[in-house]
Structure formats: C-alpha cells, structure tokens
Amino acid sequence: MGVDDLCNTSLVLGLSNFSSTVERTSSKKLSSQKFDGKNSEPSLTLRLSGETYDQIQMVKKVYSDIKVSHDPSADLYRQDSAASSFSNSSVKREREIGSEEIEIEKVVSRVSDEDEDGSNGRKKLRLTKAQSALLEESFKQHSTLNPKQKQDLARDLKLRPRQVEVWFQNRRARTKLKQTEVDCEFLKKCCETLTEENRRLQKELQELKALKLSQPLYMQLPAATLTMCPSCERIGGAAVGENKSNSPFTIAPKPHFYNPCTNQSAAC
DNA sequence: CGATAACGCTACTTTACGTCA
DNA sequence: GGTGACGTAAAGTAGCGTTAT
Numbered sequence: 423m424g425v426d427d428l429c430n431t432s433l434v435l436g437l438s439n440f441s442s443t444v445e446r447t448s449s450k451k452l453s454s455q456k457f458d459g460k461n462s463e464p465s466l467t468l469r470l471s472g473e474t475y476d477q478i479q480m481v482k483k484v485y486s487d488i489k490v491s492h493d494p495s496a497d498l499y500r501q502d503s504a505a506s507s508f509s510n511s512s513v514k515r516e517r518e519i520g521s522e523e524i525e526i527e528k529v530v531s532r533v534s535d536e537d538e539d540g541s542n543g544r545k546k547l548r549l550t551k552a553q554s555a556l557l558e559e560s561f562k563q564h565s566t567l568n569p570k571q572k573q574d575l576a577r578d579l580k581l582r583p584r585q586v587e588v589w590f591q592n593r594r595a596r597t598k599l600k601q602t603e604v605d606c607e608f609l610k611k612c613c614e615t616l617t618e619e620n621r622r623l624q625k626e627l628q629e630l631k632a633l634k635l636s637q638p639l640y641m642q643l644p645a646a647t648l649t650m651c652p653s654c655e656r657i658g659g660a661a662v663g664e665n666k667s668n669s670p671f672t673i674a675p676k677p678h679f680y681n682p683c684t685n686q687s688a689a690c
Numbered sequence: 691c692g693a694t695a696a697c698g699c700t701a702c703t704t705t706a707c708g709t710c711a
Numbered sequence: 712g713g714t715g716a717c718g719t720a721a722a723g724t725a726g727c728g729t730t731a732t
Contacts, residue, residue: 546706546721566699588722591699596720598700 549589553579557586561593 549557560567560575567575567590569583576583 548707549721585721587698589720592720592722595700595702 547581547585553581557589557593561590565594565597566590 556579557575560571564571567586572583572586576586579586
C-alpha cells in the first residue's frame with residue numbers, strides 16, 4: 423500500500439493522549455498511566471475508513487491457523503441445557519440471560535478454580551487453534567457480541583461466556599492498537615513528504631531571489647506582485663485591486679495549498 | 691423528570707506462560 | 712539444562728455512557 427493509496431481513504435484526525443482517553447479518564451487514573459518511551463509523546467490519531475490492514479492480516483491468520491487439536495482443559499465448560507433456549511425479542515430477556523450466564527459462570531468457576539492438585543492458583547487459559555480460528559471467524563462477522571451470540575459461541579467453543587467476552591474485548595483492543603500503529607506510520611510518511619516539499623520550496627525561493635537580483639532594475643517588480651508556480655513555472659502577479667487585465671503576467675488562480683497526500687503539484 | 695441500578699464498553703493493568711539468547 | 716528478559720494474551724479493575732425502572 424502506497425502513500426497515494428492511503429491518501430485516497432477518508433480520514434479522521436485527532437490527538438491521542440489528549441483526546442477521548444483523557445476525556446473519559448479521571449485525574450487519578452491519568453496519573454497512573456504509563457508514559458514510557460513508546461507512548462509518552464502526544465501524537466495524532468488518524469483513522470482510515472473502510473477495511474483496515476489489521477482486518478486483512480486477521481483473515482490471513484485465521485486461515486493459516488485452522489488446525490484442529492483437542493485441549494482437555496477446554497472441557498471445563500459444560501453448557502446447561504436450560505440456558506440454551508432464547509428469545510432475542512427484548513432487552514429484558516437478554517438481561518435475564520445475563521443473569522443465568524452469571525450463575526453458570528459461578529458454578530463453572532468453582533469447578534475450574536480447583537486444579538488437579540487442589541490448589542486455587544490462577545491458571546492461564548490457552549485457547550486451541552481451533553478455538554482461536556472460530557473466534558476470529560466470529561469476530562470478522564461482528565466485532566461485538568450480543569448475549570445470545572456470546573452464549574452460543576461459548577457453547578460451541580466449550581468456554582465460559584465470560585471468556586468469550588474477554589477474548590472479544592482484548593481482540594478489539596488489539597485491532598485498535600494495530601490501527602494506531604498503521605496510522606502512525608502514515609503520519610510519519612506525511613511528515614517526511616511535507617519536510618521534503620518544504621525543503622524544495624525553500625530552495626526555489628532562494629533561486630528566485632538570486633534571479634531577481636541578477637535582473638535589471640526596471641524588470642524587478644515588487645515581491646508581492648510577482649509569483650511563480652514552482653511546478654509549471656508560470657509567472658503571475660497577485661496585486662489585489664489592480665487592473666488585472668493590463669497585467670503582462672497570468673495570475674495564479676488559487677492559493678498555494680499543498681496536499682502531501684495527493685502528491686500533486688503545489689499549485690497546479 | 692431526576693435518581694438509581696444494571697449492563698456493556700473502553701482503557702489500563704496484572705499475571706501466567708512461551709520463547710529466546 | 713537453568714535462567715532472566717521479553718513478548719503475548721487472558722483476565723482483572725476502574726470508570727463512563729446508556730437504558731430501564
């Protein structure tokens with residue numbers, strides 16, 4: 423993907439570290455945030471619309487990861503048949519489902535907290551490749567789950583609904599982080615392009631000044647009335663209120679706004 | 691119409707585990 | 712083979728917005 427391709431996508435630009443995160447975070451929490459080398463600098467947040475790079479990578483990963491293996495630890499969750507009858511017609515019903523879900527989780531937690539040796543240490547779940555693949559597939563279809571979807575997916579995966587929920591939360595977070603990295607790279611490229619353009623314009627300005635000094639006095643016009651497009655090299659006068667029709671030069675019709683993303687001429 | 695509780699979400703953090711030098 | 716540093720991902724926590732009551 424080139425810069426030009428990126429630039430053809432609509433963008434949403436904002437400041438990270440000082441944007442929504444700060445707005446929604448208490449001062450207490452803000453002070454506890456990490457500001458290490460990677461995250462300390464205030465930076466622009468710029469979202470691309472449409473399918474993201476990460477989503478593309480994700481699709482690739484899903485199909486490379488699909489290889490079924492059975493993990494005995496995945497049998498922790500036994501779905502109660504009573505919890506499998508749903509009506510998605512009302513939010514209230516979904517809330518009720520949520521209550522059932524909590525009860526189920528409580529039971530399962532009691533079981534899963536007890537290891538073979540009877541200890542209660544926190545064991546880290548490792549999802550099998552098959553479970554990960556199914557979760558990724560589901561995430562491709564919808565990045566958030568309603569209670570019924572969560573319940574169904576948990577049943578299919580032999581996981582607790584809470585584990586499915588956590589996986590989706592973390593997955594969304596990873597997607598966002600990845601997108602931020604992509605946006606950062608894009609902004610770096612924009613910055614480099616602008617720096618280069620600025621350097622080029624400075625050089626042209628110096629050349630024009632030198633040219634002006636080398637010309638006879640009668641040919642020298644006031645600086646404000648003479649402009650030259652650096653790309654097409656047409657000369658134009660820009661004096662406001664003067665009789666333009668009498669000017670021997672063409673007038674630049676537009677201000678010189680340079681868009682680094684379009685990578686076009688500065689003025690033409 | 692404001693207060694409240696329940697819920698889901700994000701942002702951030704902690705922790706367990708795998709990998710590698 | 713043991714070990715510590717490091718990365719990754721599951722899970723915990725705090726706080727906020729929304730919605731129903």
